[in-house]
Amino acid sequence: MRHDSDIQIDLQLIGKYLAGEASPEEAFSIDVWRGKAPENNELFEVAARLWDEAPGGEIYRRPHQIDEWLKLKEIIEKERKPFIGRRLYTGWKVAAALIVLMGFAIFFYLMQPHTASVMYSERIDAKTMAVKDTLRDSSVVVLFPQSRLRIQDRFAQTGRKVRLEGQGYFSVKRMSDSPFTIYADSIEIIVLGTVFNVKNDVKKVTVSVESGIVKMKKNAKSIVVTAGSSGVFYKSNDRFVLYRDSLDRNSYGYATRSLYFYSTSLAHVKEALENTYGVRVILENKALDSLRINTQFNDRSLDYVLKVISASLDIQYRRKDDTIYFFKNGL
Amino acid sequence: MQDKYYKNQMAEYCRLFHAYYAKLHRYAFTMLKENSAAEDIVQTVFLKLWEKKGQLLGEEKVGSYLYKSTYNLSLNYIRDSKTRGKHKQDAAQAIDPLVDNTHDKILATDLSLRIRGVMEELPPQCRLIFLKSRVEGKKYAEIASELNISVKTIEVQIGKALKVFREKLKDYL
Numbered sequence: 001m002r003h004d005s006d007i008q009i010d011l012q013l014i015g016k017y018l019a020g021e022a023s024p025e026e027a028f029s030i031d032v033w034r035g036k037a038p039e040n041n042e043l044f045e046v047a048a049r050l051w052d053e054a055p056g057g058e059i060y061r062r063p064h065q066i067d068e069w070l071k072l073k074e075i076i077e078k079e080r081k082p083f084i085g086r087r088l089y090t091g092w093k094v095a096a097a098l099i100v101l102m103g104f105a106i107f108f109y110l111m112q113p114h115t116a117s118v119m120y121s122e123r124i125d126a127k128t129m130a131v132k133d134t135l136r137d138s139s140v141v142v143l144f145p146q147s148r149l150r151i152q153d154r155f156a157q158t159g160r161k162v163r164l165e166g167q168g169y170f171s172v173k174r175m176s177d178s179p180f181t182i183y184a185d186s187i188e189i190i191v192l193g194t195v196f197n198v199k200n201d202v203k204k205v206t207v208s209v210e211s212g213i214v215k216m217k218k219n220a221k222s223i224v225v226t227a228g229s230s231g232v233f234y235k236s237n238d239r240f241v242l243y244r245d246s247l248d249r250n251s252y253g254y255a256t257r258s259l260y261f262y263s264t265s266l267a268h269v270k271e272a273l274e275n276t277y278g279v280r281v282i283l284e285n286k287a288l289d290s291l292r293i294n295t296q297f298n299d300r301s302l303d304y305v306l307k308v309i310s311a312s313l314d315i316q317y318r319r320k321d322d323t324i325y326f327f328k329n330g331l
Numbered sequence: 332m333q334d335k336y337y338k339n340q341m342a343e344y345c346r347l348f349h350a351y352y353a354k355l356h357r358y359a360f361t362m363l364k365e366n367s368a369a370e371d372i373v374q375t376v377f378l379k380l381w382e383k384k385g386q387l388l389g390e391e392k393v394g395s396y397l398y399k400s401t402y403n404l405s406l407n408y409i410r411d412s413k414t415r416g417k418h419k420q421d422a423a424q425a426i427d428p429l430v431d432n433t434h435d436k437i438l439a440t441d442l443s444l445r446i447r448g449v450m451e452e453l454p455p456q457c458r459l460i461f462l463k464s465r466v467e468g469k470k471y472a473e474i475a476s477e478l479n480i481s482v483k484t485i486e487v488q489i490g491k492a493l494k495v496f497r498e499k500l501k502d503y504l
Contacts, residue, residue, distance in 0.1 A: 010490065011490040011493045011494050011497070012486050012487060012489070012490030013486075013490075014490075014493065015486070015489035015490045015492070015493050016471075016486050016489065016490075017358075017361060018361055019361065019464045019465070019471065019489060020361040020362040020363075020364070020470075021470070021471050021486075022358070022361070023402070024395070024398035024399040024401070024402040025398075027354075027358045027361075027398050027401075027402070028394055028395065028398040031354045031358075046497055046504050047493050047497070048357075049442070049504065050446060050493060050496045050497065050500070050504075051465065051493070053442045053443040053446050054443070054446045054447075054450070054461075054465050054466075054496075055443070055446075055447060055465075055466055056465045056466045056467075056468065057364045057466075057468050058364055058365055058366060060357065060360050060366065061366045062353065062356075063352075063353070063356050063366070063369075063370055065349065065352055065353060068352060068370065068373075068374065069345070069348055069349070069352070071374070072348065072374060072377055072378070073341075073345075075378065076341075076344075076378070076381055119375055119378050119379075120371065120375075121371060121372065121375045121404060121407075121408065122371070122408060122411060122412075123367075123371060136411065153375055
């Protein structure tokens with residue numbers, strides 16, 4: 001493909017470009033034409049401004065080119081794979097040096113989390129609400145609010161790698177020849193096919209496994225977390241700890257919409273409701289903290305859950321926007 | 332020696348980045364309608380370029396490669412987003428821009444308000460096509476099918492709309 005100097009540049013073609021309909025040849029030709037004369041560029045800028053200011057979707061925002069360059073440079077320098085293909089080196093010294101270098105490269109590759117070598121081309125963002133999405137390999141992910149998942153370029157073709165910021169609940173499609181890897185902070189979470197929750201917060205990364213087996217790994221250290229257990233990586237001392245049979249299913253209620261209360265105190269119910277429904281819960285009387293409840297909810301609305309809890313405990317509640325107040329008359 | 336070679340490569344790569352980054356970002360944005368997605372795509376394009384750099388010769392070939400790569404990755408992104416049912420979610424929820432809305436008016440710039448005014452003066456078919464393309468974010472092929480007209484007609488009408496805006500709003504540009 002070349003840019004074509006015969007392509008006539010006018011408002012019709014510029015309009016086509018702004019509407020997202022230009023072929024690569026046309027886009028290249030427009031940009032070359034813009035560089036040829038100030039009046040060309042001026043015509044383009046006027047049309048682009050009119051297009052941007054017209055009502056419609058997201059407005060174009062010129063990126064911070066220097067910031068983007070620094071980000072890109074950092075990725076490349078971490079990899080540091082210079083291209084030597086076009087130069088021919090001869091002699092045993094060079095060959096020996098290359099073998100030594102390759103040995104080091106393989107060693108460091110195996111020892112490091114491979115985040116630097118992964119290219120991400122897509123991402124899923126959960127802003128104020130949890131977001132559920134299906135990946136190209138049919139794995140399902142639910143992201144907790146304020147979380148982000150970056151997805152490897154050519155996901156499911158060259159591998160299954162993602163990077164998580166925040167919290168996500170994963171139901172991974174089993175593909176025995178292709179492990180699914182989540183990078184969270186400096187650790188890798190490797191699975192074949194399973195259901196689990198990953199929470200990456202400031203102090204630790206917690207993996208809660210509902211079914212199957214998950215491996216948590218950093219350099220040479222690793223632990224295997226089985227169904228019903230949780231694995232925690234503490235960032236301050238770089239240490240993994242396995243908590244057997246400690247699974248708190250309410251911790252990922254935001255994804256399953258299921259809540260399990262077995263002699264659970266209202267103080268803990270409060271946390272579970274906040275986590276599941278993204279609301280704020282206030283217990284107006286201190287005496288309410290220790291009230292305990294036995295019940296289970298599966299995919300119920302918040303209003304239904306509130307009614308059942310208040311009726312079971314003989315307390316009252318009121319709701320104002322996203323804040324729930326529990327109280328008891330007479331206390 | 333390798334360090335020097337690496338530095339030379341990085342210097343050339345840096346030059347290409349600064350020559351093309353903004354243009355490719357704008358091009359990706361026209362297709363994706365999302366600034367952050369365009370940033371991700373163009374970053375991927377340049378990472379791929381770094382991988383392929385030894386195989387590309389000459390400015391013309393590099394330019395062609397970059398535009399084509401941006402185009403292909405953007406199309407893949409749109410296809411995958413559609414699979415996930417997310418793409419155009421915002422567009423689908425877009426409000427009718429011509430409905431009087433005080434909040435919108437407060438946020439809108441003077442030029443933006445005047446564009447809305449001129450939109451009302453466009454010939455009916457021209458206005459409808461512009462709305463479907465710019466406001467609803469529809470593809471030319473989609474609009475052509477809906478209105479039973481040719482894609483070429485749409486190209487002409489969008490060009491015409493821009494020409495009218497430019498003429499009528501020249502004092503505000």
